[in-house]
Amino acid sequence: SAAEQPPWDEGPFQPEAVTVRVPAKINLSLSVGPLRPDGYHELVTVFHAVSLYDEVIARSARGISLSVEPLRRDSDVEQVPADERNLAWQAAALLAEQCGVEPNVRLTIRKDIPVAGGMAGGSADAAATLVACDSLWGTGLRRDELHDLAAQLGSDVPFALHGGTAIGTGRGEHISPVLAATGLEWVIAVLDAGLSTPKIFEACDNQRRRNKVEAPSPSVHPDLMAALRSRDTAAIGRALYNDLQPASIEVLPEIGELLELGRAAGACGSLVSGSGPTTVFLVDGPLAAANVEAELRTSGRCRAVRRARGPVPGANIVNVR
Numbered sequence: 001s002a003a004e005q006p007p008w009d010e011g012p013f014q015p016e017a018v019t020v021r022v023p024a025k026i027n028l029s030l031s032v033g034p035l036r037p038d039g040y041h042e043l044v045t046v047f048h049a050v051s052l053y054d055e056v057i058a059r060s061a062r063g064i065s066l067s068v069e070p071l072r073r074d075s076d077v078e079q080v081p082a083d084e085r086n087l088a089w090q091a092a093a094l095l096a097e098q099c100g101v102e103p104n105v106r107l108t109i110r111k112d113i114p115v116a117g118g119m120a121g122g123s124a125d126a127a128a129t130l131v132a133c134d135s136l137w138g139t140g141l142r143r144d145e146l147h148d149l150a151a152q153l154g155s156d157v158p159f160a161l162h163g164g165t166a167i168g169t170g171r172g173e174h175i176s177p178v179l180a181a182t183g184l185e186w187v188i189a190v191l192d193a194g195l196s197t198p199k200i201f202e203a204c205d206n207q208r209r210r211n212k213v214e215a216p217s218p219s220v221h222p223d224l225m226a227a228l229r230s231r232d233t234a235a236i237g238r239a240l241y242n243d244l245q246p247a248s249i250e251v252l253p254e255i256g257e258l259l260e261l262g263r264a265a266g267a268c269g270s271l272v273s274g275s276g277p278t279t280v281f282l283v284d285g286p287l288a289a290a291n292v293e294a295e296l297r298t299s300g301r302c303r304a305v306r307r308a309r310g311p312v313p314g315a316n317i318v319n320v321r
């Protein structure tokens with residue numbers, strides 16, 4: 001009888017549910033080159049994973065289904081589609097197709113990463129879904145195979161698997177790790193408005209056209225790399241830059257005012273994250289952090305102000321049952 005069977009005869013362990021935690025990213029630098037024939041911009045960026053997380057739970061089920069809920073009471077989940085438009089859904093479908101398994105999973109996304117904020121929350125959920133379904137279905141892909149699927153899903157998805165601090169090239173999907181300062185402290189201000197990534201890239205192209213500036217060949221500024229190696233927070237703060245920042249400020253001038261406010265309150269660096277509208281402030285020590293946080297909160301312009309540290313690891317399994 002089953003009760004007498006030794007445990008090693010039970011066959012492979014089939015989990016019922018797998019939970020993966022995945023961080024948000026910011027870009028310490030974002031250098032945007034020319035528009036490519038495929039509609040993407042050639043870029044070089046320094047990705048940095050910070051301690052704001054989403055969780056994705058994958059449970060065995062029939063077919064794909066998806067629900068989205070807030071991870072904390074004040075996390076916001078409005079505007080997040082709960083169907084095949086969600087990149088996490090597409091991630092599950094892609095993995096199943098590539099591995100020749102049935103796409104049977106019930107996905108629950110527990111969100112805390114700001115939505116449409118330029119922190120790659122949707123990409124993070126897709127990366128987490130790949131890791132969770134790979135474990136749930138026992139497909140056992142190698143890291144580089146997961147990376148290839150991630151790149152097919154979106155430019156920011158491979159980094160969400162990877163985490164840490166890393167240079168992204170191509171359209172952002174080629175990742176190489178950077179040995180960099182650890183324990184950086186950030187204050188993150190989330191504006192009420194969302195910005196569309198394609199629109200901001202387009203606004204950047206338009207600004208360049210108006211100003212008769214050629215799109216440069218993208219690069220990482222050597223000052224930033226030196227500062228990251230030296231662990232000199234003030235130098236890192238000075239070296240942060242983002243080619244999309246003027247475009248985001250043009251579309252949403254409040255962004256410029258918030259950046260000023262945070263610097264005046266003692267941040268050693270500030271910039272727009274990705275295509276915005278989230279702004280991030282590097283702070284040196286708890287006093288500056290508290291001061292910047294308080295100023296941003298009392299400005300009344302932010303939907304949320306959060307503290308985070310970086311770098312942190314990428315998508316990670318935190319529970320299997």
Ligand code: C5P
Binds near residue numbers: 155
């Ligand atoms: O790759 P992903 O789907 O996240 O990109 C969303 C949009 O952002 C693209 O369709 C494109 O308009 C813009 N984009 C770009 N250049 C990149 C990355 C994204 O123009 N390197």
